[in-house]
Amino acid sequence: MKKHFVLTLSCLIAALQAGSVLAADNQHWSYSGHNGPEHWSTLDPEFKVCATGKNQSPINLTAAVAGVLAPLEISYRPAGASVINDGHTVLVNYQPGSYITLDGERFELKQFHFHTPSENLIHGESFPLEGHFVHADKNGSLAVIAVMFKEGKANHALASIWPHIPAQVGETAALKQPVDASQMLPAQQDYYRFSGSLTTPPCSEGVRWLVMKAPQTLSASQISDFMKTIGHSNNRPVQPLNGRVVVAS
Numbered sequence: 058m059k060k061h062f063v064l065t066l067s068c069l070i071a072a073l074q075a076g077s078v079l080a081a082d083n084q085h086w087s088y089s090g091h092n093g094p095e096h097w098s099t100l101d102p103e104f105k106v107c108a109t110g111k112n113q114s115p116i117n118l119t120a121a122v123a124g125v126l127a128p129l130e131i132s133y134r135p136a137g138a139s140v141i142n143d144g145h146t147v148l149v150n151y152q153p154g155s156y157i158t159l160d161g162e163r164f165e166l167k168q169f170h171f172h173t174p175s176e177n178l179i180h181g182e183s184f185p186l187e188g189h190f191v192h193a194d195k196n197g198s199l200a201v202i203a204v205m206f207k208e209g210k211a212n213h214a215l216a217s218i219w220p221h222i223p224a225q226v227g228e229t230a231a232l233k234q235p236v237d238a239s240q241m242l243p244a245q246q247d248y249y250r251f252s253g254s255l256t257t258p259p260c261s262e263g264v265r266w267l268v269m270k271a272p273q274t275l276s277a278s279q280i281s282d283f284m285k286t287i288g289h290s291n292n293r294p295v296q297p298l299n300g301r302v303v304v305a306s
Contacts, residue, residue: 086258088145094293097258107260113296114253114266115176121249121305128306129202129246129267130158133166135235140218144226145257146170146291147283149218155238157192157200159265164192164200166238173283175205176256176292177268179249184272185280187292188241189256199255200265204242209274214240219279222286243271251303256293270305 086092086100098108107113136152148170155166168191175187186206193199206212214237221230247270254262 088289088291088293097260100258104258104260106254106262107258110254110260110262111299112252112254112262112301113260114256114264115178115293115295116251116253116298116301116303117178117181117295118249118251118268118303119180121303124250124304124306126248126250126304126306129248131202131239131242131246132156132158133237133239133242135237137232138236139229139231140221140223141229142223142226142286146172147218147222147286149232149236151236151238157202159192159200159267162194162198164194164198167191167193169238169241171283172256172292173280173287173290174292176295177203177205177266178295179205179268179270186275186283190238190241198263198265200267202242202248203266203268205269205272206275207272208277208280211276211279212241212274214238215275215279219282222283224286241273243269243273245271247271247306249303249305251301 086097088094092100097104133155136154138152139150141148141150148168150168151166153165157164157166170189172187172189173185175184177187184205184207188204188206190202190204191199192201217234217236218232221232223230249268249270251266253264253266254260255264
């Protein structure tokens with residue numbers, strides 16, 4: 058894999074606090090219209106990488122190279138959390154103590170959030186929901202585990218969060234019971250790995266992406282409830298691979 062660029066501290070703080078990085082009020086971005094993805098790079102000079110970057114996310118995961126990828130070392134534990142409706146996504150801030158070990162470094166789980174429909178595609182297939190579990194190491198580098206959700210049985214882990222999502226944009230609600238993020242990950246943990254970016258402005262690159270092959274399930278009503286809360290699709294279109302190698306375990 059190519060050497061990973063370390064995100065600036067300001068970008069990291071914004072990413073971890075908002076999940077989908079929020080622009081200043083006078084540089085608002087959205088998922089459609091004049092402030093939609095095709096125009097993000099024009100809204101603020103700091104967003105130019107959304108158009109000029111060569112390692113942008115999400116992507117269509119096809120023609121992956123079979124490689125020797127170490128099994129994911131995931132050390133999640135139940136923790137207190139708060140849920141935010143920021144208008145772009147539903148984000149759950151996670152208390153410290155859960156982490157993954159990747160490339161010999163510890164990446165702490167900071168938050169997870171959701172996109173509907175999925176941002177990444179697997180062999181061209183879109184899923185009704187994709188969860189992004191955002192981790193940071195001591196230097197501020199980011200690693201994201203992406204989990205796809207397909208329609209099926211109700212997801213009990215999501216059921217502990219969905220009823221508490223604030224209806225109003227900008228509101229935060231504390232979850233009364235600890236959340237167990239490990240319950241949102243599939244038991245079968247083969248994955249794809251590639252170097253990418255944040256999928257929201259400023260689209261900073263150098264993010265290590267780990268996309269789980271096996272999807273989880275959620276019910277039709279859970280999909281509907283999420284969409285009603287957000288009120289719109291919140292997925293960035295797939296970006297060119299530009300010669301990047303996707304490695305599959």
